[in-house]
Amino acid sequence: MSDSPNDAPQPMTIIELAKELGMSRSTVSRAFHEHAVINRETREKILKRANELGFQPNPLARGLITKSTRIVGLVVSDITNPFYPEVMTKLTERLQAEGFHVMLVVANATRSEEEAVRVLLSYRTDIVVMLATTLSSAGAAACRAAGTPVLFFNRYSTEGQSHAVTCDNELGGRVVADCLIDLGHRRLGFIAGKPDASTNVDRRNGFLTRCRERGIDVVAESNGVTFSYEAGGIGARQLLSRPDRPTALFCANDILAVAAVDVAQREFGLKVPDDVSVVGFDDIGIASWPSHALTTVRQPIPTMIDLTADLTLALARGTAREPAIIRLPGTLIERSTTKGPRS
Amino acid sequence: MSDSPNDAPQPMTIIELAKELGMSRSTVSRAFHEHAVINRETREKILKRANELGFQPNPLARGLITKSTRIVGLVVSDITNPFYPEVMTKLTERLQAEGFHVMLVVANATRSEEEAVRVLLSYRTDIVVMLATTLSSAGAAACRAAGTPVLFFNRYSTEGQSHAVTCDNELGGRVVADCLIDLGHRRLGFIAGKPDASTNVDRRNGFLTRCRERGIDVVAESNGVTFSYEAGGIGARQLLSRPDRPTALFCANDILAVAAVDVAQREFGLKVPDDVSVVGFDDIGIASWPSHALTTVRQPIPTMIDLTADLTLALARGTAREPAIIRLPGTLIERSTTKGPRS
DNA sequence: CTGAAAGCGCTTACAG
DNA sequence: CTGAAAGCGCTTACAG
Secondary structure (H helix, E strand, O other), X not given: OOOOOOOOOOOOOHHHHHHHHOXXXXXXXXXXXXXXXXXXHHHHHHHHHHHHHOOOOOHHHHHHHHOOOOEEEEEEOOOOOOHHHHHHHHHHHXXXXXXXXXXXXXXXXXXXXXXXXXXXXXXOOOEEEEEOOEOOOHHHHHHHHHOOOEEEEOOOOOOOOXXXXXXXXXXXXXXXXXXXXXXXXXXXXXXXXOOOEHHHHHHHHHHHHHHHHOOOOOEEEOOOOOOOHHHHHHHHHHHHOXXXXXXXXXXXXXXXXXXXXXXXXXXXXXXXXXXXXXXXXXXXXXXXXXOOOOEEEEOOHHHHHHHHHHHHHHHHHOOOOOOOEEEEOOEEEOOOOOOOOOO | OOOOOXXXXXXXXXXXXXXXXXXXXXXXXXXXXXXXXXXXXXXXXHHHHHHHHOOOXXXXXXXXXXXXXXXXXXXXXXXXOOHHHHHHHHHHHHHHHOOOEEEEEEOOOOOOHHHHHHHHHHOOOOEEEEXXXXXXXXXXXXXHHHOOOEEEEOOOOOOXXXXXXXXXXXXXXXXXXXXXHHOOOOOEEEEOOOOOEHHHHHHXXXXXXXXXXXXOOOEEEOOOOOOOHHXXXXXXXXXXXXXXXXXXXXXXXXXXXXXXXXXXXXXXOOOOXXXXXXXXXXXXXXXXXXXXXXXXXXXXXXXXXXXXXXXXXXXXXXXXXXXXXXXXXXXXXXXXXXXXOOO
């Protein structure tokens, strides 16, 4: 048997530290609070000794009484997209630096987003931030009922009652439409990702709307399933085997786009971009690799993360303003998978 | 101002629920504990009402008294490797299913692994599991001092006092050496990743040792920095520009290998595998994409995750056996980047 | 500026 | 099988 929770040495408590210092535990406690009234020297003495003895206030006990756990709940679901890990870690780093910590919970088929939120709520997290899950808002509703603020990343709530920071996906879709049409393309295709993901929905909407506005309505669509490489291949096969084959494909994200390029070249013997142009979305690291050189829309990830961290902190501290959806524009990055059509 | 922590509706407490039911809070409390002695019907009645009212025992209060928070600390650092996200989410899912939850903390330049562990310790997590960080063991030492069990994933402690589950990286390196030598290669190269990562160290050792055993000592090495695509390119340039250019490259992971292939083809005009063979390690999703078709060593990720979850649970519950390092063999997957040398 | 005391929401011997 | 009471490690009015 290795160490069990029972035979573990008990960490020092504030009582012991107080005894050590010959002070009351009230005084010692105050030393750990920025705004508490306490003599300068007393505080210093306490902090010094605490440090020597390795004492750290127990955040559980503190949270019990202050009703603030300084923990932020992070719910995550589909993370096939390589930029979520980056978001998770960067966001966590920022929050850590401010003395907050994150409890991670993943929603999936067996544990719904709502259940995921429920455990977070039971832990009394100060706030929950949701990373791009589906559009369902049961989780958000549960938070609202509990009075816990919610923040959406890369998605927004349908009710618009919550804060959100996201790339302007609709605008991104429009920009891609303009790019392709300006290049001379007239038969366009859209390869869908997860159908109910707001990223998918908005990118598609922007794209289709703009096409219509410019008088192009020959737009073929694939049935979306997920954002995976396999799904991209399936979508590409659907569109490329049509008699009126599109000359340009807009894919709901980069992974799908890479798969589409592979299928076009290997299965249909098409040259990219000569026979068919392909555009992705996100600008993940892979997109810039010479072997892919994908034209795509870059999300302003660093800015998005910063804003998310700022908002999270404000919300957790109760100093946030009215709920708002912050939409940041993406940037079209033209690489080697786009070009005018043959003819 | 939106909801602040202060104006939030207070969640129901056990006292209120007890009052509701006309019972003592002791009895109500017992209903929530598997092994507590309590009348069957009483328990059912309590659980039913609790469910109706949405009552959930406050885990903070519970943790304060039981000394068991049911939270597992997860420390993560370099996550450029695409399989870490998978590990994080899958592991979290398993733990969730068993009623445990994970607190995520990231170690980096500004927050050392030891500091990261310290915050976990302050939250009294039942266990901390470390995802492939560097070899430093300051964090593990801090845990041991606090009596908190530690589990390493894809790395092991130099002192061998902790549990660990990892791919047999050394064996993997040997297997690659055998494969390449059997193919007829005699001038080999190793492209290093993060120098002090145990994955890097072990893969290299296995590779070099096996080469030496088989009488091949013409092995060139690049200076490693990280496991990134850029680093792979730099390493490849180092090795491929040597006068005695290696005919086969073993890269410490798949990302490096993809970069090496790109550099070989684009910058040196070499054909892969005709002019130079390239082998990676991990078998990340990208490796199997037709556009890369990388020969690599597949880590048994699902098994590794399952074992890690089992061990984590056992450790958290204090039912684990003696510390042991579990090393799982990988599988060589031969795809299109390996072949015998020209000559 | 400091201390004694009450209390946060639970669990668990101890009686009954 | 159930209840009254003590206590987990803190914070924070309230006095002094």
